[in-house]
Amino acid sequence: MSVDVEQRIRDRAYAIWLEEGRPHGRDADHWLQAERAILAEAVAVPDHSPVVAVVKAPRKTTNAKPRGVVKTADTNAASEEPPKARKPRTRKTTTT
Secondary structure (H helix, E strand, O other), X not given: OOHHHHHHHHHHHXXXXXXXXXXXXXXXXXXXXXXXXXXXXXXXXXXXXOOOOOOOOOOOOOOXXXXXXXXXXXXXXXXXXXXXXXXOOOOOOOOO
């Protein structure tokens, strides 16, 4: 029996002795009662093993294409081409 468990049994037996009004000659009964309680706790509660969380990667929710790489200020601005102009959208005409 480890020193820690024995100390816990000793403390529990002392508490039982105090609760029962400090009767004389019942130390073995208190010890056995405390030992059963401490060992039952050890069986009921397994060792505290670390909790491991499983984290899933986020799901892709859109079909959007990724944006282009952001250019830093130290790139040569003179060599960049201006962005291409887009054609304006045209409305579809409906004939009635």
